[in-house]
Amino acid sequence: MSSPILVTGAAGFIGYHVSERLLGLGHQVVGVDSFTPYYDIALKEARFGRLTSRNGFVAERIDLSDPEVTRDLFGRHRFERVIHLAAQPGVRFVDPQPYASSNLMGFMNMLEACRHAEIQHLVYASSSSVYGANRKLPFSEHDVTEHPISLYAATKKANEMMAHSYASLFGLPCTGLRFFTVYGPWGRPDMAVYKFTHAIAQGREIEVANAGKVWRDFTYVDDIVEGIVRLVEKAPAGDPDWNAEHPDPATSAAPHRVYNIGNDSPEEVNHLISLIENALGKQATRADVPLPPGDVLETRADVTDLRRDVGFAPSTSLEDGVKHFVDWYKDYHAC
Template structure:
């Protein structure tokens, strides 16, 4: 929604696509949509990216100039429970996106990858130039697959593709299954919060407005072949095809107890904490090296966690009337 609003603000014509599934509260999705529908340059299409014929028809009808692909079955833990949903949406659906871009000569495809692709990597900060061949969840594996699939289409069909590895996005209108949303709700309701790995976690929390700024800037600079690329020492982040991958994170990992403290300060109430072990598929820390993004588009995220959490809590209180 926030990305679409930014595009509409600069008078782009936007077609929004969503299947409005019930993975989380559909009413929240519909309320997001209500913020877009008054714009004359916006049109909504209810469609699943996994619908092969529907997607082919949409691309043929609209003849998009550029595509931002943010649709996916998200969530690391849910991928342990319902793996097929991740194949259907993140692999089959992404194939339909690539095919649509290929056949209608889209100028640039920007798609959401994820910091989860770093999986078992422990060298910090995470760099796009490092190998990411050891995912620890199916969700991460599907996102790594997206990057490989995108490279194939860039190589075979000269389709410019840029993958953005998002690092723990948060902010107003966010997903209810994310920690900030869960913690805020629980604290306000007087319920305990689940603190995994006994609080020994760090995350590179990235405010949604920073993500959107990065997406728009990257969209406006289509991927190019790297003239310095050599096949005998391949760089995972670039290619001799028009293909790029960038981290987009706050470049400032925050310990989980500090994150919780910021929420407590914004709400004005202490949390009751339930300390639990690390969950399967999760990683103890994330930390984005953002040098490549800065070199490419002259931007890196930088919203302080106190500011971002304050804005989320204010939105939550207003939206839910708390």
């Protein structure tokens, strides 16, 4: 039997879907989650419950910010591939401590455990937020990303640099994935698609930043999962043509790569709201608010490298994705 694949953040939105997909492909999966209360724990428990009922899934309720616990996890399981999705999410600044604990200490513990276990490939979640104040569109992995405008983005940029250092020092193959505004069934309640849908369904007012004149590269979760599953089988090698005097941020002499996973088709938030209204058969009550600190007006992913290296790029339309999400929402909330 092949070694199990470790998926961290398995009770989270993307981690749940990745675990489901790997199980469906016949893999053994060890799913880890610490069930932090960033949003409704009941939703995390519902996702995790669906996974624990599946053959081939081993559940681990542990906190990866504890180095001893993380070492013990790797001692009890013989992993060859790791998909690290556990993190404190959210670009809006509230409390810095969970970001430091989960995104920095937790990631360091993961790198150390992978190094000592001689993992064949570590795939980890980064974020489109690392592009920060960049004005060039679409966002490319070959762009410099030195101006994050949220603490979350800063921790994700730090993760990329930490992974690169471990790839350089120890030859640990690492791939970072910059996700662009992921949505879909079993999504996070704090994200726009879920938040707007829930408020409109309940007849509550929605807050719309910049009068809805905000563009996001909304990416359906199944497309994200497809990219992850393809990339986990493709451990990077160092680039022999890498030039230290004129370095390309997307390449390295070390076995470390970074990819965008986005739809490459930004949609205005006003259009998103209209699609949700149509799917629910209800009109939104809106309140216009300023663009919050840490947010940007537009995101768009350049997925040239992803398409070239794994023969895939996200393509699910917002119309189809919103319909799938609202259908799930109605079923989950029995409305």
